[in-house]
Amino acid sequence: MMALIDLRSDTVTHPTDEMRRAMAAAEVGDDVFGEDPTINALQERAAGLMGQEAGLLTASGTMSNLIAALAWCSRGDEMIMGQEAHMFWNESAGPTALAGAQIRLVPNDVNGRISAQDVAAAVRDSSNIHVPATTLVCLENTHNRCSGGVMTPQDTREVVDVAHAAGAAVHLDGARIFNAAVALEVPASELTKDVDDVSFCLSKALSCPVGSVLCGSEEFIGKARKWRKMVGGGMRQAGVLAAAGLVALDSMVERLADDHANARRLAAGLANIDGLTVDEDGIQTNIVIFEVDREKVGDAREVIAALREDGVLVSHSRDQALRMVTHRHITAGDVDEALSRVNGTVRRMA
Numbered sequence: 001m002m003a004l005i006d007l008r009s010d011t012v013t014h015p016t017d018e019m020r021r022a023m024a025a026a027e028v029g030d031d032v033f034g035e036d037p038t039i040n041a042l043q044e045r046a047a048g049l050m051g052q053e054a055g056l057l058t059a060s061g062t063m064s065n066l067i068a069a070l071a072w073c074s075r076g077d078e079m080i081m082g083q084e085a086h087m088f089w090n091e092s093a094g095p096t097a098l099a100g101a102q103i104r105l106v107p108n109d110v111n112g113r114i115s116a117q118d119v120a121a122a123v124r125d126s127s128n129i130h131v132p133a134t135t136l137v138c139l140e141n142t143h144n145r146c147s148g149g150v151m152t153p154q155d156t157r158e159v160v161d162v163a164h165a166a167g168a169a170v171h172l173d174g175a176r177i178f179n180a181a182v183a184l185e186v187p188a189s190e191l192t193k194d195v196d197d198v199s200f201c202l203s204k205a206l207s208c209p210v211g212s213v214l215c216g217s218e219e220f221i222g223k224a225r226k227w228r229k230m231v232g233g234g235m236r237q238a239g240v241l242a243a244a245g246l247v248a249l250d251s252m253v254e255r256l257a258d259d260h261a262n263a264r265r266l267a268a269g270l271a272n273i274d275g276l277t278v279d280e281d282g283i284q285t286n287i288v289i290f291e292v293d294r295e296k297v298g299d300a301r302e303v304i305a306a307l308r309e310d311g312v313l314v315s316h317s318r319d320q321a322l323r324m325v326t327h328r329h330i331t332a333g334d335v336d337e338a339l340s341r342v343n344g345t346v347r348r349m350a
């Protein structure tokens, strides 16, 4: 039985042995009372890395993003985000359904950035009784549906300045913020200190089993903690999870460069397969989105099924586009083997 090569997402990563040891040994307490010492240590460490005052452990990136919408938006407000945002495509309309905020989409560029000009043009004049107030602008760095593209500190500051001038807060969906920091060779805080709050995922490329950390001002985190409780996110002895997060922040950030090198290797190989199209120069981090020629190869979802038969797991991005994501379980050798299998699959289908 050939070993599966799982390139669906970096969410498939398993905790390291060091994480498991730390989880078993973690000091714990009741976090609803704020008494779990390991969670408190993680939240403090995370806030420092983000250049923010405080942090809050959440169950997922989706929960973090929802809590940010609940904390910043009132019912009937409007929040701006990119048309390819994860918060728009993959979070079950939570910000609208539960925060009661209308979503206003602006264009993402090829790297997933939204421009200060487009945000300025989208901000509403709520002095008009017909018009909702724009109270939140959401950024995403790196960008999932835009091939892991990164925003620089300058890109971020330009949008923050426009949002603040309009009286709106800025939430950064930083699920993969450490991938951006490593790709840009800057401290993560350079990408996060100017926004009003930021969430990053422990459970993706950092390889923890669960969790994200939402960071912001003391005042914001105080509100966020109550919203988290309301959505059922209050936790008890979750220091066993936070312990993995502390190990991740110590040992799993620098190695992200390996994932980025493997993503570039993957893209270079895919570019050489007739019937597939990929923007090799656009690969900045660990996500590779590529197009499948419908006439030459077939329907994208049929290709996913055929690749699974040949031992390669990939995810669907949009239309004829598929997505591969590198992570700690994927070596350069796995990339080469996956490319060989993909080539065989594509030739079999053509």
Ligand SMILES: Cc1ncc(COP(=O)(O)O)c(CN[C@H](C(=O)O)[C@H](C)O)c1O
Pocket (backbone or CB within 6 Å): 008, 009, 010, 011, 059, 060, 061, 062, 063, 086, 087, 090, 140, 142, 143, 144, 173, 175, 176, 201, 203, 212
């Ligand atoms: C930018 C961004 N923000 C938020 C989330 C949500 O994180 P979780 O709720 O899965 O922890 C994700 C997860 N992304 C997952 C993936 O990439 O496989 C799926 C698509 O939901 C994300 O990519």
